[in-house]
Structures are given as C-alpha cells and as structure tokens.
Amino acid sequence: MAAGPGTFVGIDLGTSSVKVVGLDAAGKVIARSKRGYATARPAAGAAEQSPGDWVSAVVGALKELSTLVPADSWRAIGLSGMLPTLVVLDADNQPLGPAVTWEDARAEAIAVEFRARRGSDLYERTGQRVDGRYLLPMYLRRKFEEIGLDSIAAKVIGAKDYLFFVLTGELLTDPSTATGFGCFDLVTGTWDAAVSELPGVPEIAPSSLTRALTRSISEVVGIPAGTPVVLGAADSVMGAFGLGARSQEDVVYVAGTSTVMLGISERFIPDPLSRFLVTPLAEGGFGNEMDLLSTGSAIQWLSNLLQFKDVDSLLEAAARVPIGEAGAFLPYLAPGEQGALWSTDLRGNILGLTLASTGGQIARSLLNGILVESRRCIEILRGLNPQSASRILASGSGTSSPTFRQDLADVTGLPVYSARDGESDHSSIGAAAFAAKAVDSRELALTSEFEIHSPNPDRESDWRQIEARHEHFRLLLSGEDRALD
Numbered sequence: 001m002a003a004g005p006g007t008f009v010g011i012d013l014g015t016s017s018v019k020v021v022g023l024d025a026a027g028k029v030i031a032r033s034k035r036g037y038a039t040a041r042p043a044a045g046a047a048e049q050s051p052g053d054w055v056s057a058v059v060g061a062l063k064e065l066s067t068l069v070p071a072d073s074w075r076a077i078g079l080s081g082m083l084p085t086l087v088v089l090d091a092d093n094q095p096l097g098p099a100v101t102w103e104d105a106r107a108e109a110i111a112v113e114f115r116a117r118r119g120s121d122l123y124e125r126t127g128q129r130v131d132g133r134y135l136l137p138m139y140l141r142r143k144f145e146e147i148g149l150d151s152i153a154a155k156v157i158g159a160k161d162y163l164f165f166v167l168t169g170e171l172l173t174d175p176s177t178a179t180g181f182g183c184f185d186l187v188t189g190t191w192d193a194a195v196s197e198l199p200g201v202p203e204i205a206p207s208s209l210t211r212a213l214t215r216s217i218s219e220v221v222g223i224p225a226g227t228p229v230v231l232g233a234a235d236s237v238m239g240a241f242g243l244g245a246r247s248q249e250d251v252v253y254v255a256g257t258s259t260v261m262l263g264i265s266e267r268f269i270p271d272p273l274s275r276f277l278v279t280p281l282a283e284g285g286f287g288n289e290m291d292l293l294s295t296g297s298a299i300q301w302l303s304n305l306l307q308f309k310d311v312d313s314l315l316e317a318a319a320r321v322p323i324g325e326a327g328a329f330l331p332y333l334a335p336g337e338q339g340a341l342w343s344t345d346l347r348g349n350i351l352g353l354t355l356a357s358t359g360g361q362i363a364r365s366l367l368n369g370i371l372v373e374s375r376r377c378i379e380i381l382r383g384l385n386p387q388s389a390s391r392i393l394a395s396g397s398g399t400s401s402p403t404f405r406q407d408l409a410d411v412t413g414l415p416v417y418s419a420r421d422g423e424s425d426h427s428s429i430g431a432a433a434f435a436a437k438a439v440d441s442r443e444l445a446l447t448s449e450f451e452i453h454s455p456n457p458d459r460e461s462d463w464r465q466i467e468a469r470h471e472h473f474r475l476l477l478s479g480e481d482r483a484l485d
Helices: 051-068 108-118 122-126 135-145 159-168 175-181 193-197 215-221 235-243 295-305 311-319 359-382 402-412 426-440 457-478 480-484
Strands: 007-013 017-023 029-036 074-081 087-089 155-157 210-212 228-234 250-255 259-265 277-280 286-292 328-330 349-351 391-395 416-419 450-453
Touching (some): 029 051, 108 135, 135 155, 155 159, 159 228, 175 228, 175 277, 235 426, 295 359, 328 457, 349 457, 359 457
Parallel strands (some): 007 074, 250 391
Antiparallel strands (some): 087 155, 259 286, 416 450
C-alpha cells in the first residue's frame, strides 16, 4: 500500500506483543503490524521476558510495515511502552538476565520495607504508592537473590527506555516512564534521594525529545538512517493522546491485559487517600491513573478454563446473560489490586454457584465484577473537581463488546465513546501522532469516528444491587466487615 510524504510510525511495546502503526498526514491508519513474545513464569508470582525477544519483535514488525508503507516516506517514529518493567544493564549496556515485567509480584515484601524506610510523604513526592511492581523494589529483590549482581549492574531502566536505546544508541527516559521507578519526584521533576539505592538510572528528558535512528538498525529494517525517533511516553499516556483526550472532561478507559483509567488535571494534585497514581502527560499536565490489574488476563484465563473457543465466544456468552442472573465474581486474580482499593491481599473468588450455573453466567459474573470496580475508580476521578469526568473514551480489546460498553455507561452513569471502526491500538496511534507533533508541530486530525453509548437510567437500580452484593462479599471475605463492627 503506497503512501505520500509524511508517514508517521508509532510503536507500542506492550505486555504480550508489540504493535506498530503507520499514520498518513491526515491521521489515518494506513498500515499496521504486530509481533508477540512470551512471558516466562519460572516461580510463583514471577513474570519475565527477554529483551532480545522485544528487539526481534520490533524489528520484524518494522520490516513488515516497510513493505506496506515505503520507508522513504517515514517522517518520524514515536514510542510507547508498558511500565513498570525492569531491565538491568551492565557497563556495556547489555541486559543482565531477563526483564521483570509489571505482572511480577515477588518484590512486595521489599516494597513494604522500602515504603516504611522512605517515610509517609513518599506518595506526596512521587504520586505513586510504591509496591513490589516498581523498578526500585524489583531491583532490590534481584540484588538480594542474585549474589554478585550489584557488582556488575550499571543501570536500571524501563522497557521503553531499552527500546529507545536500541533504536538510537542513547539511554534516556521520559517523566511518565520515570514514575515507574518509584523514586521520581513530581514536585521537582528530578530523581528522589532514593535513587541512590540503584546502581544508575537514565537521564530524564522530555517526551518530545528526538534522536536519530542508528545506521545498524536502519540497515536491518530498511529505514533511512537518521529517521527521527521520538522518546514518547508510557502506554497509558500515549493511549490517552491517541484517543484525543485533552481536557478534564475526559476519562480514558483502556482495557487490555489490565484496565487503565486516567483522568486529567492541570497540576499535580495528590489524593489525600493515595487512591490514584499521578503520571506526567506528554504535553504538560498530569494524568490521575487507576489500574485494575490483569482484567484482560482474567478474561483470557476464564475463557481457557471453561474451554470457550476464544475470548470473543466467552464475551458473546456473557452478553446473553442478564446482569442480575449471574453470581458474584471478585476479579482480583493478579493477585491483589491497584485500583481504588490498592491491596496486595485481595484474591479472586466466585460466589453464588449452583448446579444450574452455566459458563455464560460465570463469564457475566466476571464482567460484572470488573464493571463494579471500574465504577469505584471512575467515581473517585469524577470527584477531583466539578468540571472533571463527563465522558469516557474507551479503547482496547476488553471494550470490543457493545454489551460491555453499554454496561460501562450504565454502571458509571457516563456516556461511553468508542471508535466506530473498532480501532483499539490507540497507544501506538498516540505514539505516531505525538511524533508528528514533536517533529513537525503538526496536530494530526485522527480520523476514527466515535460510537456513543448513553447511560440507561432504567438499569441504575439493577447495577446498584449488584454493586452492593459485590461489596458485601468483598468485605466478608477480607474480614473488613468484622473490623467495622
């Protein structure tokens, strides 16, 4: 497929695959490519990937894209990536062992000790409730378990940082990715004193910074050497940009491996109860972010467990079940939760099963649980200021079902806007569109039209009953109900 001058490429290094898109000068997706990679789980709570697999996947996807869109038309490449994911480098900038992804839960005990050591104002400085999925405690766990690691480790970086290094030869991170380290001070925009516990970290640079593609990569992929590569930002930030979220009226809802909800504020406003994370946005301002862990993974797990043909079949079966005819499914399968509840002790449970329960009812129960927790998060984001959160911009494979989108509108009471063409790769689209703005000061008119699902007030009572039952079981199983007596 040929394209005229001005093709902008976005790369999203995700949890299970890399997605690459090409946008033309009108903001239309003209080509895309995708490559997957494996996650190893060698121990309980472990989630590891090979940085070499990332590079192979990115190179393969770029090669394919260059056959669809002539590489001499490429104006710039923008980056987006999952976080936090730990990469430890030696003095030659080579990875020491596998990368540890954000799904890894082995550093929680170290994170508890770290929080106690750093003091009660950690969240007020960093905007993060640092748990075992942040790079600093992740590294401290590896240092403790791998004798001699500290003597050869030179730097700790994130997944997107490594990709930028491979493409350009420079080690840099952007502010949104820096929040995943657990020691980035949002007030000063610099590393916190806790950074001294790491062997080294990359320099922090603006998301709009560009560097030239290296000759070695250009020769392998077939892209002109010197093509600008834009540093970009975290997947949630680029997803918001790709969806067109620019104001406090917007709540971004991206449902992939996990579900990310992000509201927008003009300045850093920590939550008094530390219920949301604060992430710098690519063009200024801050995203107030709440993450429901492993929701997409939970749906995939249940699909496999119940032997549905695929996830779409499970979603179709769930859509045929009225919301009130399902049991209760507490969807905390990560284990733990980083949404409004933020507890590593939460565990998934299915309640209300009978001999007549069907796979569709169990699937509907899981979706109900995800929707109830989504409402809990969005209510907090709506409370930030009177102008905030008047619509939801939805994206991701988890929102592909029209039934789910209508349910999301009904349970939250907000209209849900989703791409009419079913587009879900908004993090890679955002990376491409942001690259256009960084190198050309060009605001691409992203061409997806929105389909709108408006809340149905007649279903509000049903959802409140489901919400009350969900909360009753959660408190009962956690023991919180007894603590309140």
